[in-house]
């Protein structure tokens with residue numbers, strides 16, 4: 001087996017980061033889990049206190065109660081269904097063969113040997129900016145290089161630096177993640193059951209009253225208005241840490257710094273028109289954020305000499 005360029009220290013940092021990402025995901029679904037658990041033990045507490053059965057039986061209530069309960073529950077399901085329909089982010093993979101992609105494939109293959117992992121797929125993206133992207137489609141992680149980058153005539157070192165940065169994202173298990181239709185439907189269904197299920201249970205216990213329907217709607221809207229933006233923030237890539245890992249893989253932080261400077265210039269001088277609502281621009285090699293911090297981090301690594309780097313790429317959620 002070839003020498004793995006990543007030492008214990010950086011491997012531990014990668015493992016720590018991956019654990020932290022999982023913890024962030026748990027943090028996002030924690031309120032729904034707490035809701036489910038709290039409302040699930042309610043019948044047990046109720047039966048202990050009142051010495052009666054778990055279920056009080058169907059209490060139909062008045063006609064108006066029923067109608068309002070049904071309307072509120074329908075209004076609760078509506079945004080969840082809408083979210084499923086809107087959740088259709090597509091990675092803009094270019095059709096047909098990609099001229100000039102071989103140097104990137106070679107770089108990805110040798111970097112993967114250095115990292116001790118299988119080589120990822122490298123594909124070209126139909127995006128009009130000199131850029132790159134790490135993404136996962138149906139659970140398969142790949143690197144995308146934009147057609148503009150393939151045509152930009154980057155030097156071998158720049159190709160290696162760009163590929164190493166994206167390969168580092170794959171090691172960190174981050175990037176644009178696009179689950180297939182089945183997975184999307186399953187997640188939505190699970191959430192719907194977890195959010196609405198406890199309120200249904202409570203309705204069976206205490207009767208189908210309008211206030212339970214309204215409580216379910218209010219809780220769902222409150223949770224979604226917090227979790228959707230928080231999820232988008234928490235899922236963002238850590239480009240600083242990816243740069244640090246990439247420098248360890250290539251032992252060439254200077255080339256990565258030059259590549260960032262060059263592509264940042266191109267990015268700001270020729271703004272690319274991205275489709276409205278698309279999430280992928282946030283995941284590009286040069287996106288809208290972090291460039292100054294990345295350059296400072298790489299300069300520090302260069303000063304120390306080699307692919308080290310003391311600045312942690314950690315970003316607080």
Ligand SMILES: [Zn+2]
Pocket residue numbers: 165169237238239242283284285
């Ligand atoms: Zn990145």
